[in-house]
Amino acid sequence: MKDLFFKDGVIGDPMNRVDGRLKVTGGARYSAEYELPGLVHSALVGSTIAKGRITSIDTKAAERAPGVMAVITHVNSIKVPGFAASAHPSEPSTIGQPLRVFYDEKIYFNDQPVAIVVADTLERARYAAGLVKVQYAAEQHQTSFDANTSRAVLPTSAKRNPKSPLADYDRGQTNAFQTAPVKLEAEYVIPSEMHNPMELQAIVAHWEAADKLTVYDKVQAVKGTQKAFAKDWKIPEENVKVIATFVGGAFGNGLHNWPHETAAIIAAKMVGRPVKLMLTREQMFTMVGYRPHAWQRVGIGATPDGKLVGITHEATGQTSSYEEFTESTLQQTRMMYQSPNVTTRYRILPLDVSTPIWMRGPGEATGAFALESALDELSYLLNIDPIELRLRNYTDQDPEKNLPWSTKFLKECYQMGADRIGWNKRPAKPGTLRDGDWLVGYGMGVGTFGANRRPAKARARLLANGTVLLQSATTDIGPGTGTVMVQIAADALGLPPKAIVFELGNSTFPEAPSQGGSATVASVGSAVVAACAELKKKLLELGGPGFSGAKPEDVTINSRVQMRAYNSSLPLEIGLRTNASVKVSYSDVLQRNGGQEVEVVGEGRPGNERQKYSMYSFSVHFAEVKVHTMTGEVRVTKMVSCADAGTIVNHKTAGNQMIGGAVGGIGMALTEAAVIDHRFGRYVTKDFAEYHVPVQADAPAIEVAFVDKPDLLVDPMGTKGIGEIAIIGVAPAIANAVFNATGKRIRELPITPDKLI
Amino acid sequence: MADQNPDQHPTGPKPGHNGARRTFLKQSTALTAFALTPGPVLKAAGSAWDEKVAAAIEQVPLRLDINGKKYKLSVEPRTTLLDLLREQLHLTGTKKGCDYGQCGACTVHVDGQRINSCLTLAVMQDGKKVTTIEGLAEGEKLHPIQEAFIKHDGFQCGYCTPGQIMSAVACIREGHANSEGEIREYMSGNICRCGAYPNIVAAIQEVKNGGQKV
Known part of the structure; x- marks a missing residue:
């Protein structure tokens, strides 16, 4: 080849x-499964307030419990030498820094780790953790996105660098969509979503010498983790060894080092034994990031023959009070369609919550839900087929960077997908195709992600x-x-x-x-x-x-x-x-x-070809859905995902990755929502009974088709990435299919039955 | 902690088993005496004693047949079968994904039935026959379901896989693998966040339709 x-x-x-x-x-063997001589167990105690400070911690009962070796809190913790000494974690760096566990008495989010109990068995550690009594001076917390939208700000990196992709962007005329003969303006909302990999976050921390640390850790970056811990402990990088031979899923939540990791490392240092810490499923909701709640508004306008006049896309994503988390929510809007006028505005909203982290198709999956839904809405206003509308605004070069694409086989994806899903069965008029008590609909959505290297x-x-x-x-x-x-x-x-x-x-x-x-x-x-x-x-x-x-x-x-x-x-x-x-x-x-x-x-x-070409992977997702006329239940009955991801090195594993993205997208579209009770600033969805990830019965037949043409500008194999485009565009494909089936446009995910009946 | 010698037969009560129970009875008597003493005295003495008493009685004997090996163990009554397997016997093929019986990662067979090992205390399975993922293959020869999972790529990260496989074997044995729809329904207790669901169905169907002995 x-x-x-x-x-x-x-x-x-x-x-x-x-x-x-x-x-x-x-x-x-996954992180928690390494046997080391003298290994001991641990359990975390989390705060029960969302904001304020600890006034006292009574650890006496826990310390006296059988098998307990240490109860570590901010009162008795050794100080991590590399922790910044500023009053607030976000100072002096305005980009923020990870929470400094056991650093002081301050509480920034509910279930923030405030103590770690180390014991000779897991049961004893867990039991003793329940005996730690913490008193707080609570302050008024703000965890409600809706109640705080006026506090959204431009990210610091965009303030510092006006060329940052997070900065305000104007191509052509600002808000030109308003001048278009056919236009719409709509708001779209996604709730916070949790990565929830099946493997709970776990670490075994082992100080092999006073300045030599080995961790078996569930991370996506062994080198990044090595550097982070070397910096924390002010020891040479080569003295930190990070092992992650098998990682039981992560979807992004292993891209950040979290407080529990340092808690275990502190504990291992203090008890002089290797310490194992595995989070509970409840803690997976509070301590290791999530896809942030986001509000978006799209204004889109076109000529009657379907030529885009302008797109305005605004987005606000949630972050914590101590770190500025950002993602490229508006990227697809700037480069996907041939619109002479594009306006994007990105803001972040700090709340008294833990820090989000990139979750599969970060930003883009959120942005594509709004953009691809809006295009679908526009297609009905124009009475033009949604694929045809996209083809009329197809770009042969990147309109944002004004560079040629390294490769782009998106038209092939449209064709392959339309053939396979049976697009010709799609009713032009919504709510007109029936199968007994079910309304049937078809929808599609496009995804893209940088072909990074x-x-x-x-x-x-x-x-x-x-x-x-x-x-x-x-x-x-x-x-x-x-x-x-x-x-x-x-x-x-x-x-x-x-x-x-x-x-x-x-x-x-x-x-x-x-x-x-x-x-x-x-x-x-x-x-x-x-x-x-x-x-x-x-x-x-x-x-x-x-x-x-x-x-x-x-x-x-x-x-x-x-x-x-x-x-x-x-x-x-x-x-x-x-x-x-x-x-x-x-x-x-x-x-x-x-x-x-x-x-x-x-x-x-990568070489300077990246300055000469614009490099992206592309995907088109098609969904066939059935919506029950009485109950509003939505079943995805078939999906087709097509991708231009360069050379496919292994059709089995790549196909599986695409299938997995489609399943993740079904969750995003129909079931997943992390809900906070704002009275307490605490998640009420804290396990799989309340936070619904797709199960086997939710997954339909999913067909995958690859263009499989090499992009030798990206790398010598000709590959482009798959992981993100597998999910980006899936949620709008399903939302658009639901509209096609029912005539009901749901702009707030997930599309639960209550929104349809 | 567990006595990890398989096939070892007991020679008599050891301290920490029945011996511990006798100690407990004596101490309980002592506690009863405390109960009759004035409150402040009870509080002072009790807080120290409670934990010591608890520590003394917390081991109970347990016999299990795991993957054909006989284990004579002593465990705390609160230890789940899952934690016993993973933390004491180092049979880490059985995975912890939620601890609430909601994800199926910890699925094992007890006397041939699939169960969530996080939802049962180890002591409740005294005398039972437990099969974990480590006991499914016959030596080097993989179980047909294991072969089919590899062939159909019925996993990505692999963490839910042992539970999926144990469930899949049971699903076929139960007679709940007669159609794609039935498999989806009866495999819905095993979550795969990577989303390899269709490949899992394909693997199960191949074994079921191939008529191989499971």
Whole structure:
């Protein structure tokens, strides 16, 4: 497919996951599952007020409880040396800083950790945590978004940098939609949504020496976590080791280091033993971020033939009082459609709540709900098919950056999706298609996300048995990172996948970015390609006389024929693709390498093509829904998700990721809402009985189609990210289908039956 | 803490088991005596004593057959089967996802029935036969459902997977896997936040329709 890769390679194969066996046998070890000698357990005590200060903590009963080794609060906690000493966590940095756990008596949100109890067993820790008595001086808290909208502000980063994507944006005339012959203005609301990965956030913290920390931690960034804790404890980075071999889902909530992690690290230091802390499901709602509640207003106008005149899109997202959380809610509005006039305004609203964090399709998923709903509304006003309306405003270059797209196969996505969902069955007039007691409707929504790529490194070592061991400090929260890296390396080296081992989730490995922003394959895959190229180069150098003058890319590790019948007991030979008679045994190469296995580090980083092209992944989601005429129950009966995500390295895992995004989008559209009782500033949805994530019965047949055309400007494999576009655009597709079925436009998610009857 | 020697048979009451109960009876008598003394005295003595008494009686004997191995254990009555498996026996294949019986990640088989191991106290299963994900394969040979989950990619992060698989096996054995709709209904107690649901259904259908022994 490309020069770098052998034509009969495995890129594109729907290969089974390399870690599948571990996952189906219970052998995969997650953060809380490491046994260490002397390991002790812990439990957190959370505040019961949302704002104010602790006036006293009575820990006597807890300390006396059986098996309890320590009860740690702000009163007796050791001081974390790297914590800023300012009065308020957001000073001096106006971007804010994570909550300093056990730092002082101040309370910033309800269920803020105020104590950690360490005991020899989990039951004893949990019991004793219930004995800690805390007295507060409460202050009036503000947790209601609606009651505080006037306090929304421009994010500091936008104030400092007017070119920030968060800054006010005006293309052409401000609010030009108002001048359009056909126009509408509408408000859209999404509630806070919780990531709620199945694995509860967990950490095992172990001080191996006074200045040497190892954590087994549920994070999406082992290097980022290493840096954060090194800074906190003022110890060298290499003294902090972060292990996250398996991460049981995260969807973004592992992109931030949270107070519970530092609580466990403090506790481990104070008791001199490894400490395990696993949050409860209730604490997953209060301590590890969420997709923030957001209000949006869209004004959109067009000519009668469906040419957009202008879009105005305003958004306000919730944040905490101590950190300025922002996300790119308005990005899609600025670049998706050929509108001469676009106005965007982004604000954040600090409340007495914990800090949000990016949740799958961060910002964009929120923004797309408003934008793609508004386009659908406009299509009915214009009496133009929603796909046709989008095609009439299709952009052949990025109207925001005025750059050509690196690749854009969105038209193909529209076509593939329309064919597969049966778009021709969609009634032009809402509420007219019936199936017994059910109204049937069809809807679609578009998603996009930057085809990001970041610098990354990977190490490659050719073992004497012919296995190539690759290592990179990335993580795998579920997409199948290890599997696709094996495929990429197999193709780059001309080896079968079983000759490759890829290791991740360890901060001692070469630097890689966090697993976030749909950038892992592009970033780490490029590093793997670079490492494989370096390996060939090094083998060429060590190959001896026969290899002089040859090109590194022609170096082979064993011959293709031998490798198809790969057998690690065969003697390992290095050869040349271009000349079968040139061969050298690996044992000779080892000798020339001083007896050491050949090892290299490759680095991949994006180049200046990013200044010349605009790079995005695209998706179109289609939904068929049935709405019960009596109960208002909405069933998604079929979904089709189509994506332009460049080369698909593994159709099985990539398809699964798309399916997962669609299921997540069903939750966003129909069931998920985190609700605060504002009298107490505390969530009343605190487990799966009240916060409804989609279950098996909510998931319909979901068909996935990829354009599967490489984008070689993004990275050498031609990939673009999938994780975010899998969910961005799903919620509006469903909301639009509900309108098509019922004629009822629901602009506040989730679309629960009460809104339809 | 648990006695982790499988197949070890008891030779008599050990301190901490029945011995502890005898101690408790004596102390209870002492507490009764306290109850007759004036309030302030009771409070002062009781707060120290309560915890000591509690600590002394909190271990009870328990016998379990887990994945074909016989365990003779002593556990606190408040210990759930889930926490016993994970924290004391280090059988961490069984996952904790909520502790409220709402997510199914902790599904195991007890005497052949699927249950949420977080919703049962370990002592309630005395003498029972427990199968966890670690006990499903026969040596190196995976159970057909495990094979099908790999083939159909019935997972992403893998955390809910052991529970899904234990539930899937039971779902077929119960006769609740006769259609896609029935599988969806009877697998709805196992949440997969990654959303691999259709692949899970495909895996179950393949095994069910293939007529393989589960």
